[in-house]
Amino acid sequence: NFMLTQPxxxxxxxxxxxxxxxxxxxxxIASNYVQWYQQRPGSAPTTVIYEDNQRPSGVPxxxxxxxxxxxxxxSLTISGLKTEDEADYYCQxxxxxxxxxxxxxxxxxxx
Amino acid sequence: QLQLxxxxxxxxxxxxxxxxxCTVSGGSISSSSYYWGWIRQPPGKGLEWIGSIYYxxxxxxxxSLKSRVTxxxxxxxxxxxxxxxxxxxxxxxxxYCARRHSTNLDYWGQGTLVTVSS
Numbered sequence: 272n273f274m275l276t277q278p279x280x281x282x283x284x285x286x287x288x289x290x291x292x293x294x295x296x297x298x299x300i301a302s303n304y305v306q307w308y309q310q311r312p313g314s315a316p317t318t319v320i321y322e323d324n325q326r327p328s329g330v331p332x333x334x335x336x337x338x339x340x341x342x343x344x345x346s347l348t349i350s351g352l353k354t355e356d357e358a359d360y361y362c363q364x365x366x367x368x369x370x371x372x373x374x375x376x377x378x379x380x381x382x
Numbered sequence: 383q384l385q386l387x388x389x390x391x392x393x394x395x396x397x398x399x400x401x402x403x404c405t406v407s408g409g410s411i412s413s414s415s416y417y418w419g420w421i422r423q424p425p426g427k428g429l430e431w432i433g434s435i436y437y438x439x440x441x442x443x444x445x446s447l448k449s450r451v452t453x454x455x456x457x458x459x460x461x462x463x464x465x466x467x468x469x470x471x472x473x474x475x476x477x478y479c480a481r482r483h484s485t486n487l488d489y490w491g492q493g494t495l496v497t498v499s500s
């Protein structure tokens with residue numbers, strides 16, 4: 272099985288752009304789709320990106336996702352940061368045996 | 383609108399079995415398009431996948447928990463359930479149920495806190 276590694280925390284100012292990485296420990300990042308979930312305190316996670324770069328309806332286009340095979344990582348980019356974007360973000364994927372894998376989560380602070 | 387609701391005891395004694403049920407409303411658990419899963423989150427920590435089930439009964443478990451976990455589905459009640467045996471304080475967490483559609487965990491329950499303590 273593989274692991275997904277995220278930075279513990281990132282911070283940026285309102286209006287700026289931030290990128291959160293998610294590195295796969297073994298196997299190709301392109302082998303299985305990556306999802307990104309936002310979790311605000313006291314709430315269940317919600318999807319901001321699925322299938323590497325797709326946005327669910329209702330998620331603003333300030334949120335975008337990508338994968339980079341050279342670094343074997345996925346990235347979540349949030350542009351035009353708003354204070355309401357402050358939350359924990361988790362990447363997630365699947366392995367070949369249909370097991371679900373979560374990254375450790377990244378706390379985004381908008382200050 | 384699909385809704386998932388976890389239910390079960392909020393307090394479980396060490397060495398006993400934790401049992402939770404997720405009731406699905408606003409849609410059928412029997413659809414071939416979905417998997418149904420359990421995820422937990424210890425206080426102040428990240429998300430951990432416990433296991434998942436297909437409506438047919440096929441199950442998939444986190445290898446680190448596999449020896450203690452059983453997930454089952456009751457299509458007549460539109461519910462699926464989690465049993466985690468021999469619990470310790472390390473199993474204290476908020477437990478979520480969720481639906482997987484294709485690759486996306488698109489619906490989650492609100493979560494229920496289960497504390498393991500004597």
